[in-house]
Amino acid sequence: MKSHLALAGPFYGKAEVCESILKVLPQWFGKETAVIQYLKDIERLPTLLAVVDNECVGFITFKLHNEYAAELYIMGVRPEYHRQGIGRALVRRVESIIRQQSIEYWQVKTLASSHPDKFYARTRAFYFSMGFRPLEVFTQLWGEDNPCMLMVKRL
Numbered sequence: 367m368k369s370h371l372a373l374a375g376p377f378y379g380k381a382e383v384c385e386s387i388l389k390v391l392p393q394w395f396g397k398e399t400a401v402i403q404y405l406k407d408i409e410r411l412p413t414l415l416a417v418v419d420n421e422c423v424g425f426i427t428f429k430l431h432n433e434y435a436a437e438l439y440i441m442g443v444r445p446e447y448h449r450q451g452i453g454r455a456l457v458r459r460v461e462s463i464i465r466q467q468s469i470e471y472w473q474v475k476t477l478a479s480s481h482p483d484k485f486y487a488r489t490r491a492f493y494f495s496m497g498f499r500p501l502e503v504f505t506q507l508w509g510e511d512n513p514c515m516l517m518v519k520r521l
C-alpha cells in the first residue's frame with residue numbers, strides 16, 4: 367500500500383458513506399433489495415471505516431447478537447484496494463473490539479461453496495485465511511438458489 371491506512375470508528379449512521387462502496391462491488395452487492403436492507407442496517411449497527419488519503423475505501427459493519435457471539439454483518443473494500451490488507455485490518459480491529467467485550471464466537475454468513483460464483487469463492491477463501499471455519503449450510507435462509515454458509519471463529 368502506497369498510502370497510509372487509518373481505521374476509524376466504530377460509528378453509527380454511515381450508510382451514505384458505505385453505499386458508494388457497495389455500488390462499485392456489483393459482483394457481491396448486485397441485488398437492489400438486499401442493498402437497501404444493508405443500508406438500513408448499517409445506519410443502526412457499528413461500522414468501522416478504512417480511510418486512505420482522506421477517502422473512505424472500505425468498511426466493516428458488525429452485529430452483537432448476545433454476550434457470547436458477534437457477526438461480521440457486511441464488509442466492502444473498493445476494488446482498486448483489494449489484496450492490500452485492508453479487509454484483514456478491518457476484521458482484526460473488530461476482533462480486538464469484541465474480544466474486549468469478552469465475545470467468544472465471531473460468525474459470518476456467505477454464499478456456500480456449492481454455488482459456482484467465483485467472486486464468493488474469493489470471499490470464502492478470505493474468511494478461511496482469517497480463521498473462520500464452515501459450520502453449516504442453510505438452503506432456506508436465502509433460498510435454494512443461494513445457499514447460505516455459516517462460518518464461525520472461536521476468539
